[in-house]
Amino acid sequence: MTGSRREADSRVAAVCVILVMLCLAVYVPGLSNGFVWDDELYLTRNPAVAGGLSATSLRWAFTTFYTGNWHPLTWISHLADVRLFGLKPWGHHLVNLLFHAANSILAFILFRRMTGALWGSAFLAALFAVHPLHVESVAWVAERKDVLSTFLELLALRVWLGWVARPRLIRFTAVAALYSLALLAKPMPVTFPFLLLLLDCWPLGRFVPGRRAAVVVEKLPLFLLAVLSGAVTYLAQSSIEAVGSVPAFVRLANIFLSYCRYILKALWPTRLALLYPFPTSAPSFSTTFLAVVVLAALTVFVLRIRKRAPALPVGWFWFLGTLVPVIGIVQVGTQSMADRYTYVPLTGLFVMAIWGVGGCTCTDRRRRVWLVASAVTIVVLLTIRARDQVGLWRDPAIAFTNAIRVTRDSAIAHSNLGVYHMERGSNRLAEEEFRSAIAVADDSTDAHGGLAQLLERQGRVGEAIAEYRAALRVNPRLAEACNNLGVLLAASEQQGEAESSLRQALQLRPDFASAHSNLGKLLARQGRIDEALPHFREAVRIEPGLESAREDLDRVLSLQAPRR
DSSP, X not given: OOHHHHXXXXXXXXXXXXXXXXXXXXXXXXXGOOOOTHHIIIIITOHHHHTOSOHHHHHHHHHOOGGGOOOHHHXXXXXXXXXXXXXXXXXXXXXXXXHHHHHHHHHHHHHHHXXXXXXXXXXXXXXXXXXXXXXXXXXXXXXXXXXXXXXXXXXXXXXXXHHHXXXXXXXXXXXXXXXXXXXXXXXXXGGHHHHHHHHHHTTSXXXXXXXXXXXXXXXXXXXXXXXXXXXXXXXXXHHTTOBOOOOHHHXXXXXXXXXXXXXXXXXXXXXXXXXXXXXXSOOOHHHXXXXXXXXXXXXXXXXXXXXXXXXXXXXXXXXXHHTGXXXXXXXXXXXXXXXXGGTTTHHHHXXXXXXXXXXTTOOOHHHHHHHHHHXXXXXXXXXXXXXXXXXXXXXHHHHHHHHHHHHSOOHHHHHHHXXXXXXXXXXXXXXXXXXXXXXXXXXXXXXXXHHHXXXXXXXXXXXXHHHHHHHHHHOTTOHHHHHHHHHHHHHTTOHHHHHHHHHHHHHHOTTOHHHHHHHHHHHXXXXXXXXXXXXXXXXXHHOTTOHHHHHHHXXXXXXXXXXX
């Protein structure tokens, strides 16, 4: 090995060490954070995962649309974590941190290989490692799917570069396999074939006259995988009615506004929140028009100078294109945008800044010193800001309080803060948060349902019934609300309405063990033993650990015994 090769390798190793240190500087304080929001839905209150890795849980991972997602590889990673760390948050946070550090190193290695620019690639990877917009993907355990899918996507890109250098069927097969695994972790990488086309334009220089058709055709198998993943994702989201019904104009306006907001938050990452709800009123036409003009002007600009600065259009379309699956063309969920959606797209803006306007190939010594000093300063400031952002994920109270402070009109944040206080017995604070959520959005089923549960616990049955009914007026397909309402109506001697509500719950969810048990109790109290018996049996079959249903079943069977 020559001296220059050893020196280059030592520089690469030094950059990798620095990247790991940056990741540790930002995220080690987060190892003491707890679980937040969907972490409980994914882990602590999910029996299929909380039980750890087993043949049954593996089968479940590949067959469930739980939470409206189909990402079996992500479930398997959570199952493995539970086997290793139990339900202690630090272990789950540590694995996210390790994946993020690996992704930062991969980003550096890939861009250095593609561009040959050591320090430009190092700066890009450092921005990836410490940018505050990436905190949500790393500090939130439920976002394991972000860091895991990106890790596999970057590995697929690494193998792809090897295939470009020496095309072999086994290498292309490896690319397809890694890409498939990335899609099994999260469908966000559906844009991967599109990214490969962009990289063919710059820096690989493969998208040239005479070869353009070939470089598109070679990626058709990858595009097919993307289409299949998109179809499965739509089915998964539709299974829980997560595909929203936001009015067309509001959704369209939000697309343009969100692109601009992402750019602003990338440049000035303040007022970041766990959730950005849709505004309670439609955005003004003038604001939307300005956003359209800005995006159109930037697009025209990068296209006009593409020959002088080919990195600019590649970075710009990387940013625009990789956000397409989550920008709201098909609205999924209640958020208008999310920090976690920028985990891969932000790299496009980094490319524009470094290779488009940053002068990473500058040869003037004084200018290079100024650029290096500026880069170091930016990385240090972002590191400090990101470390502060990690602290906002310490527990649900801090995360949701910050979301309320930043967004002001987040009914979901108020509702979840209400649940947090209710679970800790702070009934007054919980009621205040639920009522604040209803004041912001009277159609919030989470707020009405949460308030109903709180009132029920306090024995305020009439008020609780009214809140459950309010939630069901907004969405009649809430099986949990139907079940809870049926129980309260039965306790209030409104037997007919109670039976109707419980049967509605079972119509919505035939495998709802508690609803079967509650309907069985109602029928048994009316002396309709033969009708009650199948419901108790079904409840025990679905959920063998439901002791109340088993006891009721034994009691009903004992009542039937003399008749035989």
